[in-house]
Amino acid sequence: MSSKQADETNKNGDKSTDELTAVVEELLNTLSNKFSGVSSEIFAKMDEMSRRLDNLEAALRASEDNDANATSKTQ
Numbered sequence: 001m002s003s004k005q006a007d008e009t010n011k012n013g014d015k016s017t018d019e020l021t022a023v024v025e026e027l028l029n030t031l032s033n034k035f036s037g038v039s040s041e042i043f044a045k046m047d048e049m050s051r052r053l054d055n056l057e058a059a060l061r062a063s064e065d066n067d068a069n070a071t072s073k074t075q
Helices: 003-074
Strands: none
Touching: none
């Protein structure tokens, strides 16, 4: 192989490596963005579930208090 051919092969190899690096970086950025989006959605759902559980707990306590008041009034 001549020196020119070796240089051309190295340049093609470098170009392929650069293209592969760019594709991998783009893929990693895409995955990172999707992961961030999913994480945000999960945290939002968890916050919503927490609020709903708090409301349910408050409703149960109010119901228990009403039942206790009704029982004491009938006695």
